[in-house]
Amino acid sequence: LVSPISVMLALSMTANGADGDTLAQMEKVLGKDIPIDELNEYLYYYANNLPNEEKSKQLIANSIWFRDDEDRLVIEKDFLQTNANYYNAEIYKSPFTDQTLKDINNWVNINTDGMIDKIIDQIDDDTIMYLINAIVFDAEWKVIYTKGDIYQGEFTAIDGSKQISEFMVSGESLYLDDGSATGFIKPYYNNKYSFVALLPNEGITIENYINNLSGEELLKTIRSPEMTVVNTTMPKFSYEYEIRLNDILKNMGMSDGFNPTKASFTRMGRSSRGNIYIGEVLHKTFISLDELGTKAGAVTKVEMKDESAIMDMKIVKLDRPFLYAIIDNSTKLPLFIGTLMDLKKLTYYSITYGNRQRTVYNKKYTKLYIIMI
Structure with a gap:
């Protein structure tokens, strides 16, 4: 489980501090070459127009935490202001002590409704900033399952093992078929959001299906459902997931930002210890789906570090007068x-x-x- 919008928001805040080739690569990955100023406008409109109601809740929070050490770190005010304007980012100037660690994890816990309790285990000496996004989704089904809709059945795991679970049965009206998988769309309360499920056809593994599925094809399938009667069965489930996105983002073309030598984040600030670059992009998610509805949370952390490149290192050896x-x-x-x-x-x-x-x-x-x- 991943939240593309969570990753997008955290990296877009980061891109506001990038320059040169680093910025160009981030713009290409995040918005297919859309300039960061236009991407800021789009994401501001998108995030602020997502439906948010009592029984269909969608909340987004952003924050920037930077090290309180003026002799070491200078942060550009325009960078902070841009992220405050477009992403409603909360700005924290902190000493990066154990208390800061607690404060950041507490912020994550609060802004995911307790679904994710922490995003940081320790603060390294070369870490100068965290850019963090948190998302909460909490919605009831449009039609809640009753006791008579629930039964015990078997789920066949990816390794072929059989797992006992409670399954929920319902009748839906939106059927999906892309030729390689069939599925359905199930609405949440007030029809503001929906749950989509696609089951690969017999003989097609889930890995092969996903590897051959493009974003354009997925959207086309979801946007063209067939109106018919669909008898659906799905299990209750709950799990959490964590993934380090560094290598994935590099392979997508965003490599310079992770390189201590090539990274250019001059619009973010400067450090007396050396060049500023991305140390880690960590993504955590949680989901719980049952007869009442679905709760899901996501956090994305972009960790910025400072480090001198070896080729640029200045050496002073006091071995003469x-x-x-x-x-x-x-x-x-x-x-x-x-x-x-x-x-x-x-x-x-x-x-x-x-x-x-x-x-x-x-x-x-x-x-x-x-x-x-």
Whole structure:
């Protein structure tokens, strides 16, 4: 079980911080080359016009959490404002401590009605931001199953084993047939949403069916049902699912964003520790379907990290004479400044006071220079 809209919303928020080839790849994967500004408009309209009623609930929440460390991380205000405007993203500047971990998981728990209790196990030192989407769906059937509609039966699992389950029987009116599978459409309360099921024909495995199914073909099938009497039987079920989407997104063409060297998220911000890139895209879902209706939840987390690419790494090895100082951080003025000339020989320096010259031995083997700033 996946929620395409959850993944889309989390990645689109992220794309608002991308630039160059990184942005171009994300635009191609997310919207088939639709510019991110237009995609923002479309997703804003789509998300805010989804039906949401008492017995047919659909809720979407977005949040951005970034590390509170101004010496390390600077976030672009336009990036935050765009995501607040189009995605109603809640913005949190946090210290990324154990308390932040609890706060993020608590936010996930609340915004999935308790269906998913956490999305993060730990916060790594190189993590600078989380962009998170949460979705809740909770709807009653248009016609609720009664006790007489439920019986015990066998479900044949993918490995051929037989599993005992409670099955629900109903009569529906929208029949689906795409030549390789048959199914039905079952409406939820007030006809705002529907459940769709497709069963591959005998001799066609579910893997082969899915591998040969395109998004266009699926939409065509759903949009052209046959009006007829359909006797349906389906089991009650409940399960959760988790998938790391990094490799899938790379294979779809969105590779630069995950590359510490190639990623360009300059419109998101900058880090003193190095380049900003996507560390992980994690997706979690939950569904429970029974005689009353369906509850489903989804969370997508985009984790941003900072890391210097090896080829761009600056190296300073103090293995010859060098200047050093002890400075006041607020003004950057030196309290002490000197040079290390020799690690073994005792050196000395001279300071002239008017007409007098005084020789001072330096027991730390340094030579002092007085620099007026």
